[in-house]
Amino acid sequence: MSVELKERAAEAVELAKKAGAEDAWSNASQSRDVQFEYRDGSLEKVKDTTSQNLGIRIYAGGRYSSHSTTDLSPDRLQGFITEAVAITGALEPDEYRRITPESLFTDRPTDDLDLVDANVQALDREQRIAWCRALDEVAHQNERVISATSGVYDGTQRSASASSNGFLDEQQSTYCWFGAEVTLRDRGDKRAEDAFYAGGAHVVDLPGPEEVGTIALERTLSRLDSEKGPTVKAPMVVDARAAASLLGRLLGSANARSVQQGRSFWAPLLGEEAFSKKLTIIDDPLIKRGLSSRHYDNEGISSRALPIVENGIVRNIYVDTYYGRKGDMSPTTGSPSNRVVKLGGYSREQLLGEVGTGVYVTSWLGGNADSTTGDFSLGLRGHMIEDGKIGRPVGEMNVTGNLRDLFTRLELVGNDPYPYSSTLAPSLVFADVDFSGT
Amino acid sequence: MTMKRREFLGRMAAGSAVLSMPAFLSGCGIQQATAIADQTPENPFMDWFGVDEATTARVMAELTARGADAADLYFQHSRTNFLTLEDGIVSSASSTIEQGVGLRVVVGDQTGYAFTEDLTLPSMLAAARTAAAIASGSQVVPPQSFNAAGAGDLYKTTVPWSDVGIDQKLPLMKFVEAKAKSLDESVDKVAVYWADQDQRVMIATLDGKLVTDHRPMTRVTVTVTAKKGDEVQSGFSNIAAREEFGWYSEERLTTMVREAVERTMVLFDARRPPAGEMPVILASGASGILLHEAIGHGMEADFNRKGVSIYSDMIGKKVAEPFVTVVDQATIPRERGALNYDDEGNKAGRTVLVRDGILESYLHDGISANQYALKPTGSGRRQSYKYAPMPRMSCTFMEDGPHTKDEIIAAVDRGIICETYTNGQVQIGAGDYTFYVKNGWLVENGKVTAPIKDVNIIGNGPESLKRITMVANDARLDTGGWTCGKNGQSVPVSQGIPTVLVSKMTVGGENVS
Numbered sequence: 001m002s003v004e005l006k007e008r009a010a011e012a013v014e015l016a017k018k019a020g021a022e023d024a025w026s027n028a029s030q031s032r033d034v035q036f037e038y039r040d041g042s043l044e045k046v047k048d049t050t051s052q053n054l055g056i057r058i059y060a061g062g063r064y065s066s067h068s069t070t071d072l073s074p075d076r077l078q079g080f081i082t083e084a085v086a087i088t089g090a091l092e093p094d095e096y097r098r099i100t101p102e103s104l105f106t107d108r109p110t111d112d113l114d115l116v117d118a119n120v121q122a123l124d125r126e127q128r129i130a131w132c133r134a135l136d137e138v139a140h141q142n143e144r145v146i147s148a149t150s151g152v153y154d155g156t157q158r159s160a161s162a163s164s165n166g167f168l169d170e171q172q173s174t175y176c177w178f179g180a181e182v183t184l185r186d187r188g189d190k191r192a193e194d195a196f197y198a199g200g201a202h203v204v205d206l207p208g209p210e211e212v213g214t215i216a217l218e219r220t221l222s223r224l225d226s227e228k229g230p231t232v233k234a235p236m237v238v239d240a241r242a243a244a245s246l247l248g249r250l251l252g253s254a255n256a257r258s259v260q261q262g263r264s265f266w267a268p269l270l271g272e273e274a275f276s277k278k279l280t281i282i283d284d285p286l287i288k289r290g291l292s293s294r295h296y297d298n299e300g301i302s303s304r305a306l307p308i309v310e311n312g313i314v315r316n317i318y319v320d321t322y323y324g325r326k327g328d329m330s331p332t333t334g335s336p337s338n339r340v341v342k343l344g345g346y347s348r349e350q351l352l353g354e355v356g357t358g359v360y361v362t363s364w365l366g367g368n369a370d371s372t373t374g375d376f377s378l379g380l381r382g383h384m385i386e387d388g389k390i391g392r393p394v395g396e397m398n399v400t401g402n403l404r405d406l407f408t409r410l411e412l413v414g415n416d417p418y419p420y421s422s423t424l425a426p427s428l429v430f431a432d433v434d435f436s437g438t
Numbered sequence: 439m440t441m442k443r444r445e446f447l448g449r450m451a452a453g454s455a456v457l458s459m460p461a462f463l464s465g466c467g468i469q470q471a472t473a474i475a476d477q478t479p480e481n482p483f484m485d486w487f488g489v490d491e492a493t494t495a496r497v498m499a500e501l502t503a504r505g506a507d508a509a510d511l512y513f514q515h516s517r518t519n520f521l522t523l524e525d526g527i528v529s530s531a532s533s534t535i536e537q538g539v540g541l542r543v544v545v546g547d548q549t550g551y552a553f554t555e556d557l558t559l560p561s562m563l564a565a566a567r568t569a570a571a572i573a574s575g576s577q578v579v580p581p582q583s584f585n586a587a588g589a590g591d592l593y594k595t596t597v598p599w600s601d602v603g604i605d606q607k608l609p610l611m612k613f614v615e616a617k618a619k620s621l622d623e624s625v626d627k628v629a630v631y632w633a634d635q636d637q638r639v640m641i642a643t644l645d646g647k648l649v650t651d652h653r654p655m656t657r658v659t660v661t662v663t664a665k666k667g668d669e670v671q672s673g674f675s676n677i678a679a680r681e682e683f684g685w686y687s688e689e690r691l692t693t694m695v696r697e698a699v700e701r702t703m704v705l706f707d708a709r710r711p712p713a714g715e716m717p718v719i720l721a722s723g724a725s726g727i728l729l730h731e732a733i734g735h736g737m738e739a740d741f742n743r744k745g746v747s748i749y750s751d752m753i754g755k756k757v758a759e760p761f762v763t764v765v766d767q768a769t770i771p772r773e774r775g776a777l778n779y780d781d782e783g784n785k786a787g788r789t790v791l792v793r794d795g796i797l798e799s800y801l802h803d804g805i806s807a808n809q810y811a812l813k814p815t816g817s818g819r820r821q822s823y824k825y826a827p828m829p830r831m832s833c834t835f836m837e838d839g840p841h842t843k844d845e846i847i848a849a850v851d852r853g854i855i856c857e858t859y860t861n862g863q864v865q866i867g868a869g870d871y872t873f874y875v876k877n878g879w880l881v882e883n884g885k886v887t888a889p890i891k892d893v894n895i896i897g898n899g900p901e902s903l904k905r906i907t908m909v910a911n912d913a914r915l916d917t918g919g920w921t922c923g924k925n926g927q928s929v930p931v932s933q934g935i936p937t938v939l940v941s942k943m944t945v946g947g948e949n950v951s
Contacts, residue, residue, distance in 0.1 A: 191867030366872030
């Protein structure tokens, strides 16, 4: 199968060259995805699919364009690529649009990243339904449950890339996720709702479905009788799962494209101590069984660990080949992999104890940030922190500030990384945060 | 038939050029289209996908071999073209072709789903067997022939996007850039993003219906970065519709650019409002985001048939003042959210969610309509052939009310007006929803005073509906390119509203100590 994908990618490059491209980079991918959803005691949805795609980047006459198609019948593909090359000719020339140089991909790591689990590929209908049933049963163990939907999602993704300057390689990974979403009757017409899912490349790394379903139910039970909290300036403890999402916003414009286009508050920060000394973030694509591990990125750039922030100092941003050339920055990688936040020494309970009084955020609701200035405002759900412990549930509140400023006030870092995200972040504590509520 | 398809598709490969290859210019594409119409007068869509009635019936029989209450084949071909102008040049184009058929079997509220991108009979039969595994009954009688439904007329085009070359789009993008730079000397960088799409769908249903729809779509976005000393600000605007190339008049583009530049320049003076609860005025147009989040999603019937929406038990109840009427309507010509037929093959229509303050109807797909013993409202939509449909909004708006914009502003002592937005979200069960305000104004003592920026607003759907105390008579639809995401599927939508006063919402901001 993989040999076929490599051949398919290489053939596309040949077709592009025949049609007049000087250079071409092609990616052929295929995935099998299976989804079982179970609701309130019976199977609700089964989806079982195999999907394929071919993408190609064309460099011709100092010009560039990229194309993709799911229609891989041979007679169509040739026309598609011929047309792609012709389209390229209609664009304006750009000296920075060049194929990834060999030097960036020749020394690719060959570490065994252990991303394929034969047990995932061998999953059958009975096993998936058994997991669904187990999730469903524990998720219903409360009289206030109105409905619970459990799901198992698994599959295999394969991709191969080929280029006119000698790149030929393939990557493959499996995934398996399961979890449940629970709705409970709350006061009046209100319902409390939450969900919990666990996943990874290998089945053996997952907790049991009973444990996952129980967490989903407990998380939802903790939302009952939630009320709007106060308008206050207070310390904020962000739980590990919500911290991963907050770090995603912080890092959203830490890339050469945003900087070169003048739309990133990271532009003046390279080399500067921009954040709290407590903050260290490494992009590490070579973690065994990591959710976003890889030998090379989508441009073929060899994987290596990349420090983004070390003890508050900005060491690198994400730089692809095009915006790197244009903005005079050395390419690192244009696309994030696993982002690992250096752990602190505190358990979540210790963090809450240190804070004493404040707001504990367990999830975000909407909100956004201005990537140019870093100004942000986010909706939140969580609990008040009272006497160093988790207190009454609160929601319908916003937290507002500036991302850079917020991360200068990162005071404590937990030791409890959330494992089911590419951003491996622990609980974080920030001082003097603006909350709006009643 | 298959041979015919190959011929046909082979020629389309050349005809669908988005480019300015000299040999292909000057109307060649239109001749192609005429030739196709002559060749297949009855149903060009069958030929497009290389299937005929017998093949379709054969696949439907396989799909329903283990029983079905409903089943459909959703054939789709989309071609989307993107162009990017940055730093004064258009040096990046990309295009995406998505072709496949989704196969669905419904038994009660159970769904079996599969798709294939390989439209040969063996591959479609294999996918049909996979989808059919959900059922465990016996073969139902599949249709031997299909009745073609009439083509819709909400977004007919004279020139499909496949016939518009890059050489035609490029000058418009350059015009947008030059206009933005001319409007303020602080404008430092301008980026223009172009997108156009031709989508063709053909839906064959178990009850023998055959629906075809050609759905054009286009969107242009301009982003502006401005510098004053060390301070940098950026803003954007976009316009979108189910339209063709000729829609992009100089005037329309100029309006969009002016908005983008004004929205950016005002940020230099804008501040955060004080944090907390206050009256919120929603300016007409894009503030329809309130309806989308506060009520629209909660009225999608999949959430209600499962009992998980806060609106599950509220039909027929008073939810707002009598001057509040909220509608979801797919039949507004050329709107981004417009649809002739939904993605289950039902005629799309107009559904009144709230009539004169009373909650009237949910948005139904086939499964929920069956459960409630109602007719579907034509709200079953899907992102593509890769997904099963579910109830979705189309174009959601509030009708005019009895007040005026000036009366509303005069009624507020201390609050804000919200004008532009980037995104929103809702929790269906709790009813809490948010939207992010990019630009707005403080209102003090009944007067608009200073500009504000970047605040999230959070409220509770049913509570906010009750707190709509004034509705003006200036309803308009927003022209922006909104996309709605639900359960991992994105669909284009529109929204609109007149100027409205919500007496109390929680506004993100700074704590004044």
